[in-house]
Amino acid sequence: MFYHPNLTYQIRVENPKNFFFEMGPIRPPSESQSLLIRATRNCPWNRCEFCPTYKNVKFEYRKVEEIKKDIDVAKVIADGIKTASWRFGLAGRVSNEVIKAIFQGNPEIYQGDGNSQLKLQNLINVANWLSSGGKTCFLQDANTLIMRTPELIEVIKYLKTVFPSIERVTSYARSKTCAKKTLQELKDLKGAGLSRLHVGLESGCDEVLEFMQKGVTAKEHISGGRKVVESGISLSEYIMPGLGGKNWSEKHARESARVLNEINPDFIRLRSLIVKKGSPLRDKRDLGQFEELSEDEVVDEIGFCIENLNCSSYLASDQMSNLLSEVEGQLPQDKEKILEVIRKYKNKSPMERLEFRLKTRLRSYRGVYGRIEPELNQKIQEALEAIRKESPDAETKTNQAISALKEGFV
Numbered sequence: 001m002f003y004h005p006n007l008t009y010q011i012r013v014e015n016p017k018n019f020f021f022e023m024g025p026i027r028p029p030s031e032s033q034s035l036l037i038r039a040t041r042n043c044p045w046n047r048c049e050f051c052p053t054y055k056n057v058k059f060e061y062r063k064v065e066e067i068k069k070d071i072d073v074a075k076v077i078a079d080g081i082k083t084a085s086w087r088f089g090l091a092g093r094v095s096n097e098v099i100k101a102i103f104q105g106n107p108e109i110y111q112g113d114g115n116s117q118l119k120l121q122n123l124i125n126v127a128n129w130l131s132s133g134g135k136t137c138f139l140q141d142a143n144t145l146i147m148r149t150p151e152l153i154e155v156i157k158y159l160k161t162v163f164p165s166i167e168r169v170t171s172y173a174r175s176k177t178c179a180k181k182t183l184q185e186l187k188d189l190k191g192a193g194l195s196r197l198h199v200g201l202e203s204g205c206d207e208v209l210e211f212m213q214k215g216v217t218a219k220e221h222i223s224g225g226r227k228v229v230e231s232g233i234s235l236s237e238y239i240m241p242g243l244g245g246k247n248w249s250e251k252h253a254r255e256s257a258r259v260l261n262e263i264n265p266d267f268i269r270l271r272s273l274i275v276k277k278g279s280p281l282r283d284k285r286d287l288g289q290f291e292e293l294s295e296d297e298v299v300d301e302i303g304f305c306i307e308n309l310n311c312s313s314y315l316a317s318d319q320m321s322n323l324l325s326e327v328e329g330q331l332p333q334d335k336e337k338i339l340e341v342i343r344k345y346k347n348k349s350p351m352e353r354l355e356f357r358l359k360t361r362l363r364s365y366r367g368v369y370g371r372i373e374p375e376l377n378q379k380i381q382e383a384l385e386a387i388r389k390e391s392p393d394a395e396t397k398t399n400q401a402i403s404a405l406k407e408g409f410v
Helices: 064-087 094-107 116-131 148-161 173-181 185-194 206-211 218-231 245-263 281-287 297-305 333-347 350-369 372-388 394-404
Strands: 035-038 137-141 167-172 193-203 233-237 267-270 313-316
Touching: 035 064, 035 116, 064 094, 094 116, 116 245, 137 148, 148 167, 148 185, 167 173, 173 193, 173 218, 185 193, 185 218, 193 218, 193 245, 206 245, 218 233, 218 245, 218 394, 233 245, 245 297, 297 333, 350 372, 350 394, 372 394
Parallel strands: 035 137, 137 167, 167 193, 193 233, 233 267, 267 313
Antiparallel strands: none
């Protein structure tokens, strides 16, 4: 049988109303094709000045049986997608037509109740996961490692039993939580199948960490990171260029490099600061208590940090907040190549840099939203015209347009 656009496929479930699994609000960019399973809700720390994600919601543990039920729902969805694909003559290939057939064939699931949007997100998440090979899973939310170790092991083992194709299980964690786990606990988690931890180091500078209420010290970053590395779990550390503002820029870069050198994680991921709506840092900035770096100053800070890195990590720039996505490579052998990307940018004329910055941010925005609202488009066109004419207000107009674009960044 070949697929026909009017075909539908019904997933038979006992309780369509409750046929969904929970999904948290965020995941790392590198986990965009992973199955998302919510093991804990929200963030147990939730005080970081730069982060608005979990403000005004409380952290909650989830019962293991709840998590297992979510995994079971994901299994039913996955089996439905695969069966529909074969039935429509697509030999297991996941396509938009298959997703549409399931959506249209199950109105009692995907239409008409308060969880319809979440159910559709579930369907799309599982479909994307299958189309990428069905090999990775990310356990949400902000610090799943805080779960009791036996319970987290039970969840991971159940996940891999239900989905034998899964080869990599990853999660967010805090450095302090990593430090509090025993080495044996981390090794046991590794043995159960926990492959990688994503840790928000953000900064290695104690002054910055205190100002941002990160709730951890540089020493604790090192302790937790080293323990994860020793356990055999792959470690991905995130640093936030610009987080020190003008007060601590150089020290933030230098101390972050020092801490990363001592940890030597598998990955260092750049996530340049965006002062987001709803974050306490936004209020501090508006009150004059925090002075942001310009984008060129952030580029300089990244260069200084990289110059001080003496580790064997892979440096990644896989986040839309970063201006120079080509700042990426294996350390130490690619360090000079990475620094050359920065030098090439800095050697552009002021107007060339303005145009580059604006067009880069515009591409990122379009990647998320597709279309540009008329008011925003007008700001962009005015900035581009000012750059073309090399007007005295070109930088001001460009910065205004970029600020408006960044408001839409995730």
